[in-house]
Amino acid sequence: MDGSAEQAAREVRGHIEAALAGVDVPVVFGISWGTEGAKTPPRRRWPHPAVLVHVKRKKPLWARLFDLIVIPAVWVTDPIGEVYEWLADHSPFRRRKRALHGGWKSIAGSMLAAHHTPVKCYLVSGRTGLHLVWIGELGSETGWSLPTEQVTGVEHLEWAGGMPHKARLRFHFADGSWGDRVIVGEAWQQMLSQFPPPPKK
Template sequence: MNDKAEQAAQEARGHVEAALAGVDQPVVFGPSQGTGRAKTPPRRRWPDPSVVRKPKKGLLDRLLLFVVVPVHHLTDPIGNFFDWLLDSVTFRRKRRALRGGWGSTAGSLLAAHHTSARRFLVVGRTGLHLVYVGELGSETGWSLPREQVRGVEHLEWAGGMPRKATLRFHFTDGSWGDVAVVSQAWQQMQSQFPAASGK
């Protein structure tokens, strides 16, 4: 059993290093996921990784997209207005997982997690990256220079087992977002950045 876990870790490291080849050297990485407290990002911000096999779309699928996509684009501003209105209520603000909207740095990080590919959050020597691993290989799905990360805080009130932690990443544009890191790597990841205040 231990050999399988070690082999899986080596395979993940190989995928991460292949995705970041020539761009950055990974220092620490771990599987990551959204926390579930943020609403679903708008469809236009969903990533489309090339490492995941895509099912062939038939005529019915195309017709459905022809009807659904315009509805999403029309209702997006209405939903954003109600989110802004509800975010002004203090009890909701404390439990939300995103500040700054989907167009901010934190919003782009959380939107990049909305895919079926396996995701690894990677702290490199020069940047913070999100790497997608799928059936067809690995690729970098989101990147940011380390200087644009203002700090990281571990959310104590976030439940979970010791091997899973919710980290709140604060960025220089004033936004922040919550990401769950599923491994012991969260402690090493947090130590790579300055501590951020809880505001």
């Protein structure tokens, strides 16, 4: 690792430590990306990081019409989507490649929804919990947290490829849900070693 990379890594660690100050001590952390084919969470579950600079621009007419017509339609049809998700969850063919099991109201769903933001997302394994830290123009903050005992296991999905520079990890939670994230860099191996393998069914 050259000097500039070391400096960048120190800055990231500083941001993460600041976000978790008084809450937890980071042990392993890595950039967390979405997986190929992952679904977009419902709009009402999109996060609003305080570290993101919000520039208010006047919406054009087409955007206002979109908000007026399409968004209410999404809310009305959301129950239909929930039924579809439930059916897809119970399909053995789709289960292997799905990025989320349990729906958006589950622990895994909340973790994946918290990633839906333009700021940089770092998944952090601390001494007492698993956290998502956002790093943006205005600093850093914790976007999602869970006690370690609520993580029942983590598995490496080798069929997804990407090694050794990144890997798709599946995080299993106490409510029976699981969610996939791509962890970039060597952190994925260290992250994997922090948790037990998922319980066999």
